[in-house]
Amino acid sequence: MARMPPDPQADIQPGGAAPRAVIGLAEAVALIIGVVIGAGIFKAPSLVAGLTGQAGWMFAAWALGGLMSVAGALCYAELSTAYAHVGGDYHFLHRAYGRQVSFLFAWARFSVIATGSIALLGFVFGDYMQRVLPLGDPGAPWGRRRMRRWPSSRCRGSTFAASGRAPSPRPG
Numbered sequence: 001m002a003r004m005p006p007d008p009q010a011d012i013q014p015g016g017a018a019p020r021a022v023i024g025l026a027e028a029v030a031l032i033i034g035v036v037i038g039a040g041i042f043k044a045p046s047l048v049a050g051l052t053g054q055a056g057w058m059f060a061a062w063a064l065g066g067l068m069s070v071a072g073a074l075c076y077a078e079l080s081t082a083y084a085h086v087g088g089d090y091h092f093l094h095r096a097y098g099r100q101v102s103f104l105f106a107w108a109r110f111s112v113i114a115t116g117s118i119a120l121l122g123f124v125f126g127d128y129m130q131r132v133l134p135l136g137d138p139g140a141p142w143g144r145r146r147m148r149r150w151p152s153s154r155c156r157g158s159t160f161a162a163s164g165r166a167p168s169p170r171p172g
Contacts, residue, residue, distance in 0.1 A: 032073075042124055 023031070045058075052058045085091045089109070094102035 042128070 048061055049055075049058045052061055079092050080088075083091065083095060087094070090102050090106050093105050
C-alpha cells in the first residue's frame with residue numbers, strides 16, 4: 001500500500017508538475033457532459049425502454065443512473081480537491097494501490113476504454129448515416145466477392161516467397 005502524506009500538497013514538489021487552469025468553466029462543463037452522455041444516449045433509451053417494459057420503470061432506471069453519476073462526480077471532485085496533481089485516475093490509483101494497478105489501468109484506458117468509445121461513436125455515426133444516405137445492403141455480392149478474393153491474393157504471394165519460386169501469372 002502506498003504511503004499517503006497527511007498534507008494534500010505534500011506530494012507536489014517545487015517546480016514539479018502541478019495542475020494549470022487551461023480551460024474555463026464553460027469548456028470544462030461541455031467536456032464533462034460530452035464524456036458522460038457520449039454517443040450511447042442515442043442508442044440506449046430504446047434498449048432501456050424495451051427491457052423495463054413500462055415508462056415508470058424506465059424513468060426510475062434513468063433517475064438511478066443519474067444519481068450514481070452524481071455520486072461518482074462528487075467522489076472525483078473530492079479526490080481532485082484533496083490530491084491536486086496531474087494524472088487524474090492514474091494518480092489516484094497510484095496513491096491508493098501502487099504502481100502496478102495504476103499501470104494496468106493506464107494500459108486498459110489506452111487500449112480498451114478509449115478505443116471502445118471511439119468504436120461506439122463510429123458505429124452510431126455509421127448507423128445513423130446509413131439511414132440518411134443509404135449505401136445499400138452491407139452483404140451485397142460485390143462486397144462478398146472482394147473480401148473472398150482479398151485473402152487469397154495476399155497469401156498467394158507469401159507462399160511463393162517462402163518457397164523461393166516465382167508465382168505464375170494470374171489468368172486475365
